[in-house]
Amino acid sequence: xxxxxxxxxxxxxxxxxxxxxxIQRNGIQRKVCKAGVTYQExxxxxxxxxxxxxxxxxxxWACDKFEIMSQAEAEVEADRRIEQSNKTLDSMRKAHExxxxxxxxxxxGGKGSLPxxxxxxxxxxxxxxSLNGHMWAKCETAGCVSWME
Numbered sequence: 001x002x003x004x005x006x007x008x009x010x011x012x013x014x015x016x017x018x019x020x021x022x023i024q025r026n027g028i029q030r031k032v033c034k035a036g037v038t039y040q041e042x043x044x045x046x047x048x049x050x051x052x053x054x055x056x057x058x059x060x061w062a063c064d065k066f067e068i069m070s071q072a073e074a075e076v077e078a079d080r081r082i083e084q085s086n087k088t089l090d091s092m093r094k095a096h097e098x099x100x101x102x103x104x105x106x107x108x109g110g111k112g113s114l115p116x117x118x119x120x121x122x123x124x125x126x127x128x129x130s131l132n133g134h135m136w137a138k139c140e141t142a143g144c145v146s147w148m149e
Contacts, residue, residue, distance in 0.1 A: 009078035013069045017050035035065040084145075087118040091145045095137050099128050106133030118145045 003011070019035035032038050033050060050066060069077060098114045099105070109130030116122040122141030128134070138146035 013074035
């Protein structure tokens with residue numbers, strides 16, 4: 001039986017460290033986790049202990065801050081991630097519809113904006129690349145939706 005996305009998120013939260021915050025955010029390399037531990041420890045053959053699924057054939061270094069979520073916390077986090085993903089996908093669809101309505105597409109790039117459907121109070125500003133029609137977008141509300149294609 002295939003795992004649902006929610007089950008995959010829960011499994012990940014029960015395996016990976018609760019302090020892992022990603023190694024990139026909005027194109028900027030993160031250097032430390034939420035607990036203040038530096039991601040670059042040792043050499044290229046040493047892996048971060050916080051994400052066992054990414055270790056592969058490398059030896060993790062020991063981290064005294066490593067801590068997984070409880071089952072209840074993992075379920076709440078999975079639901080939050082699914083809700084955020086749905087908001088982002090809905091916003092992407094609406095931004096693409098908006099861009100199409102004003103003639104922005106591959107071969108005719110440009111910029112536009114629309115009220116943010118995710119938070120309901122901000123504005124999504126986006127840019128469509130003429131070269132391939134891909135969109136870069138971000139809501140002006142901190143912590144809301146953003147994406148790059």
